[in-house]
Amino acid sequence: MSAAAAARRILTRLHEVMASRLHAQGKLDHVVDIIAESLNSEVCSIYLLREGMLELFATQGLNAEAVHVTRMAIGEGLVGTIADNVETLNLAEAKAHPDFQYRPETGEEKFHSFAGVPIVYRERAVGVLCVQHVDPRRYEDVEIEALQTTAMVLSELISNNELIDEEEARGLAPADTGPATISGLPLVKGLASGVAVYHQPRITIDQVMAEDIEVERQRVYRAFDKMRDQIDNLSDRAEFGVGGEHEEVLATYKMFAYDEGWSRRINEAIDAGLTAEAAIERVQQRTRMRMREIDDPLLQDRMHDLEDLANRLLRIVSGQLGTAATQGLRGDAILIAKNLGPAELLEYDRRRLKGVILEEGSLTAHVIIVARAMGVPVLGRVRGLRGIVQEGDFVLLDADNGTATARPAQPVIDAFETRFARSRKRQAFYAELRDIEPFTRCGTRIEVMMNAGLRDDISTLPLVGADGIGLFRTEFQFLVSATLPQRERQFRLYRDVLDAAGDKPVIFRTVDIGGDKALPYLRESEFENDENPAMGWRALRLALERGGLLKAQARALLEAAAGRSLYVMFPMVSEPWEFDAAKAVFDDQLAHLRKQKKILPEAIRYGAMLEVPALAEVLDQFLPRVSFLSVGTNDLTQFLFAADRANPKLAERYDWLSPAILRFLKRVALATAGSGVDLGICGEMGGRRLEALALLGLGFRRLSITPVSVGPIKEIVRQIDLRELEKAMQGWLSAPPENMRAAIAEWANERGIETD
Ligand code: PEP
Ligand code: MG
Numbered sequence: 001m002s003a004a005a006a007a008r009r010i011l012t013r014l015h016e017v018m019a020s021r022l023h024a025q026g027k028l029d030h031v032v033d034i035i036a037e038s039l040n041s042e043v044c045s046i047y048l049l050r051e052g053m054l055e056l057f058a059t060q061g062l063n064a065e066a067v068h069v070t071r072m073a074i075g076e077g078l079v080g081t082i083a084d085n086v087e088t089l090n091l092a093e094a095k096a097h098p099d100f101q102y103r104p105e106t107g108e109e110k111f112h113s114f115a116g117v118p119i120v121y122r123e124r125a126v127g128v129l130c131v132q133h134v135d136p137r138r139y140e141d142v143e144i145e146a147l148q149t150t151a152m153v154l155s156e157l158i159s160n161n162e163l164i165d166e167e168e169a170r171g172l173a174p175a176d177t178g179p180a181t182i183s184g185l186p187l188v189k190g191l192a193s194g195v196a197v198y199h200q201p202r203i204t205i206d207q208v209m210a211e212d213i214e215v216e217r218q219r220v221y222r223a224f225d226k227m228r229d230q231i232d233n234l235s236d237r238a239e240f241g242v243g244g245e246h247e248e249v250l251a252t253y254k255m256f257a258y259d260e261g262w263s264r265r266i267n268e269a270i271d272a273g274l275t276a277e278a279a280i281e282r283v284q285q286r287t288r289m290r291m292r293e294i295d296d297p298l299l300q301d302r303m304h305d306l307e308d309l310a311n312r313l314l315r316i317v318s319g320q321l322g323t324a325a326t327q328g329l330r331g332d333a334i335l336i337a338k339n340l341g342p343a344e345l346l347e348y349d350r351r352r353l354k355g356v357i358l359e360e361g362s363l364t365a366h367v368i369i370v371a372r373a374m375g376v377p378v379l380g381r382v383r384g385l386r387g388i389v390q391e392g393d394f395v396l397l398d399a400d401n402g403t404a405t406a407r408p409a410q411p412v413i414d415a416f417e418t419r420f421a422r423s424r425k426r427q428a429f430y431a432e433l434r435d436i437e438p439f440t441r442c443g444t445r446i447e448v449m450m451n452a453g454l455r456d457d458i459s460t461l462p463l464v465g466a467d468g469i470g471l472f473r474t475e476f477q478f479l480v481s482a483t484l485p486q487r488e489r490q491f492r493l494y495r496d497v498l499d500a501a502g503d504k505p506v507i508f509r510t511v512d513i514g515g516d517k518a519l520p521y522l523r524e525s526e527f528e529n530d531e532n533p534a535m536g537w538r539a540l541r542l543a544l545e546r547g548g549l550l551k552a553q554a555r556a557l558l559e560a561a562a563g564r565s566l567y568v569m570f571p572m573v574s575e576p577w578e579f580d581a582a583k584a585v586f587d588d589q590l591a592h593l594r595k596q597k598k599i600l601p602e603a604i605r606y607g608a609m610l611e612v613p614a615l616a617e618v619l620d621q622f623l624p625r626v627s628f629l630s631v632g633t634n635d636l637t638q639f640l641f642a643a644d645r646a647n648p649k650l651a652e653r654y655d656w657l658s659p660a661i662l663r664f665l666k667r668v669a670l671a672t673a674g675s676g677v678d679l680g681i682c683g684e685m686g687g688r689r690l691e692a693l694a695l696l697g698l699g700f701r702r703l704s705i706t707p708v709s710v711g712p713i714k715e716i717v718r719q720i721d722l723r724e725l726e727k728a729m730q731g732w733l734s735a736p737p738e739n740m741r742a743a744i745a746e747w748a749n750e751r752g753i754e755t756d
Contacts, residue, residue: 007145007146007149007269008273010035011149011153011273011274013034013038014031014034014150014153014209015209017034018153018156025058027157028057028058028154031046031153031154032059032060033060035060035129035147035150036060036061036131039131039139039143041061041132041133042061042111042132042133042134043059043062043108043111043131043133044059044061044129044130045060045130045132046058046119046129047083047128047129048119048126048158049125049126050071052073053071053072053074054079054080054083054128056068056106057127059106062106062108063105063106063107065105066103070106076099076101077099078094078097078116079116079128079130081099082117082128083118083127083128084125086120086124086125087118087289088117088144088147088148088289089114090115090144091113091114091115091138092112092113092136092137093112093113093136094111094112094114097114108132110134111132112133112134112136112137113135113136113139114130114131114132114133115130115131115138115139115144116128117130117144117147119151119154120151121155126158127151127154129150129151129154130147145282145286148282148286149208149269149272149274152208152274152278152281152282153209156207156208156209178407179405179407180388180405180406181404181405182379182382182389182403182404182405183382183402183403183404184358184380184381185361185363185652186377186378186379186380186399186401187362187368187371187399188356188377188378188399189377189399189400190375190377190399190400190423190708191396191419192332192334192377192397192399193332193354193355193394193413193416193420194333194334194352194355194395195331195332195333195334195393195394195395196333196334196336196389196391196393196406197333197334197335197336198324198336199325199335199336199340199344200311200337201320201323201327201391203277203314203318203320204320205275205277205278205318206277207277207278208274208278209274209275210273210275213270213273216274216275216279217267217270217276219276220266220280223316223317224257226316227313228257228258230312231253231254232254257309262283265283265286266280267279269283277314280313280314281310281314283310284306287306323347324348325347325348325349326347329352330352331352333352334354334355334357334395334397335353335356335357336357336385336386336389336391339359339360339361339648340356340367342366342370342476343479345367345370345374346370346454346476346479350374353374354376354377355376355377355379355397355399356376356377356379357378357379357385357389357395357397358378358380358381358385359380359383359385361378361380361381361651362380362647362650363645363651363684364634364645364646364683364684365645365646368380369451369473369684370454373451373453373454373457373707374454375707377397379397379399379404380648380651381648381651382404389404390406394406394408395408396408396412396416400423429711430714431463433465433715434462434711435465436465438713438714438717439717439718440696440717440720440722441719441720442722442723445701446703446717447468447680447701447703448466448467448705448710448714448717449468449469449471449680449702449703449704449705450464450468450470450704450705450706450707451471451473451704451705451706452472452473452707453474453477455493455496457469458496458497458500458501460707461504464707464711465710465714466707466710467505468504468505468506469497469501469505469506469507469704470630470702470703470704470705471507471509471630471682472497472506472507472509473509474508474509474553475511478511478513479513484549486552487553490553491555491556491559494508494556494557494561495560498564505565506567507568507569507628507704508568508569509569510543510550510553510569510570510571511539511553511571512539512540513538513539514533514536514537514538514539514541534638534645535639538572539572540570540571540572540573540578540582541572541578544578544581544582544585550582551588554586554588555592557586558601559593561601562598562600562601563601564602565602565605566601566603567604567607568586568604568605568607569606569607569628569630570608571608571611571632572611572612573608573610573615573622574612574615575614575615576618576621576622576625579606579608580625583625586604586606590604605627605628606626607626607627607629607630607678608626608629608630609630609631609682610629610631610636610668611633611635611636611683612635612636613664616667616671619671619672620671623672623677627678628677628678628679628680629678629679629680630679630681630682630704631665631679631680631681631682631700632683633656633665633681633683633684633685634683634684635683637661637683637685640661640664641653641660655740656685656694657694657741657744658740659732659733663733665698666698666699669698669700673699679700679701679702680703680704681700681702681703681704682704682705684705684706686703686704687706687708687709688709689712689713689716689754690741690745690748692705692713692716693725693755694744696717697722697725697726697728715754716755719751720751720753728747732744
């Protein structure tokens with residue numbers, strides 16, 4: 001008999017049992033009989049999770065008295081190990097395994113071989129199905145597969161809520177599914193609570209056994225066709241089409257998508273009686289197991305690609321498409337994801353999205369900047385996140401301290417609520433600083449402006465009491481649009497921003513797309529050979545070549561600012577001529593409007609971001625051209641340290657408070673002093689208290705920062721004496737202390753300045 005025929009026979013018998021009117025315990029008793037007989041095994045047992053322990057629910061071959069008596073903790077013995085690792089074990093000699101534990105009540109001493117598979121429900125092992133044999137032999141692949149298929153059937157039984165209670169499966173029960181605290185890197189500080197929502201929701205398989213094999217076969221054929229089309233189309237998309245590494249990934253995807261072996265194995269599983277969904281999952285389980293055995297890191301990497309593809313196929317076949325954003329958030333949510341793009345984050349309902357936890361992430365990645373602008377706390381760099389926090393878990397996110405607790409106990413919730421209330425009180429205190437002008441103790445007025453980019457940010461300006469918008473990231477409008485925003489749409493946004501700002505200045509930065517701000521509608525060819533997008537064809541480089549883009553933006557800005565002051569800032573200027581070329585585009589548009597007798601801006605000031613270190617070396621030539629200069633420390637530090645700002649592995653490696661950065665900034669401050677050019681900072685660095693202190697000590701008098709930081713930074717400004725601070729900074733620069741951060745913090749603490 002072929003393997004498929006044997007599997008089908010088992011499935012048919014299981015089908016009969018499942019469809020019978022038997023009570024759940026009766027069904028389990030039958031299942032163990034069927035498996036023991038079909039696999040010619042002396043023992044077959046089912047353990048299920050009850051009150052956090054794996055309890056023997058049914059057995060054929062072990063002592064009947066052990067049923068509902070033998071209980072193992074997760075991680076205990078072979079059964080507990082299988083559940084803990086959610087992994088299959090196949091051992092010729094069970095006793096030789098380091099985790100083996102003997103339970104006398106079961107009478108299992110005479111059995112040598114052992115094979116067990118986890119019963120998985122909602123990605124969590126809720127039980128174990130195992131077989132044992134007197135002879136020391138390894139079970140064959142087809143036998144293991146039969147066990148795995150049976151485990152899927154049992155999981156369907158569980159999902160029908162007959163065997164273990166839903167609460168337990170969802171991880172709300174005590175013991176192994178009790179509270180779990182995770183820690184990571186605080187990317188956007190703040191507190192939040194809500195229900196865990198996966199950005200890519202897990203796919204639930206509702207039916208394991210096929211009613212009509214032909215129908216399932218057709219479903220899987222159609223899904224394969226669709227998936228292959230999607231993969232072929234990926235090459236037309238910017239996110240995939242930038243050559244190098246991406247091309248390799250794409251090639252691997254194509255290889256898997258067209259792999260005959262893969263589709264054949266899925267078909268065989270359908271032949272054996274599984275639904276299309278169960279067959280895909282079944283084959284995936286088998287592949288996972290094989291890959292683990294091979295233990296080759298390169299192959300493990302490929303396994304991620306295959307997992308991704310199998311998920312895609314599952315999504316198509318089950319019709320469970322889209323991210324959690326497209327399905328809509330139903331209540332206060334904490335979003336769980338590996339990583340996100342800024343545009344993906346912006347798709348979420350801001351009223352319900354309370355926090356984000358990522359497996360990756362870094363402080364200055366644009367998705368984090370967007371989250372900061374949205375006021376959504378983010379915890380990043382959490383290892384194994386999706387294994388610990390399950391969909392539907394209640395989560396307390398404490399991004400101030402870099403932790404989160406899933407499934408917290410009531411006293412923890414109460415303590416969190418108290419802190420939450422205190423933090424709200426603090427926010428209220430900062431809100432009161434709204435109308436207070438930030439003068440230092442020695443009487444110097446510091447300009448505290450805010451960064452913005454979203455339409456909603458406009459309403460924040462009066463609320464936080466910033467001196468204006470020191471950086472308006474115009475590309476955010478491009479990121480949230482499905483197509484390139486036309487001039488008219490740009491004009492409306494800029495006009496509304498200027499209307500809302502009233503007398504306060506708004507510095508519009510021309511589009512900075514490319515890098516980690518890829519636009520799906522800019523085609524692949526545009527980014528050809530950009531293996532290193534942050535240093536590639538982005539920002540002004542792109543805008544100058546795509547003249548139409550800058551022209552449209554120039555016109556929209558000039559028209560929006562009719563009769564008022566306009567501040568224009570160019571990003572990523574590396575050499576002075578780039579600034580000249582960009583300004584020339586504005587001059588042309590201005591001349592055109594003048595000819596048409598349109599109302600022109602009352603005054604136009606041009607400036608540039610200083611974020612490419614090369615520009616700092618030619619400030620003597622550059623300063624006479626501009627009226628202001630804004631240091632973009634996000635990009636500047638990535639270029640100074642040659643450390644990709646979006647690379648999570650480098651997220652904690654270099655400190656803004658390093659002598660290299662501080663000395664560099666000091667040189668810029670000195671070179672600019674007395675030139676008549678306004679100097680400011682608009683990178684994330686300026687919004688952090690210790691860093692802001694350092695910047696003031698270096699001579700910076702204008703900070704443009706994330707809106708939530710305006711209050712805290714104003715508070716700091718009011719506590720310092722600049723002469724004292726500058727003197728201290730001079731000392732730190734000439735003889736850098738071993739730990740600059742600690743030294744500055746100590747200086748602040750001695751003066752009662754809060755820097756956390
Ligand atoms: C910067 O680079 O510091 C900056 C403010 O610009 P962005 O983060 O948008 O690149
Ligand atoms: Mg930048």
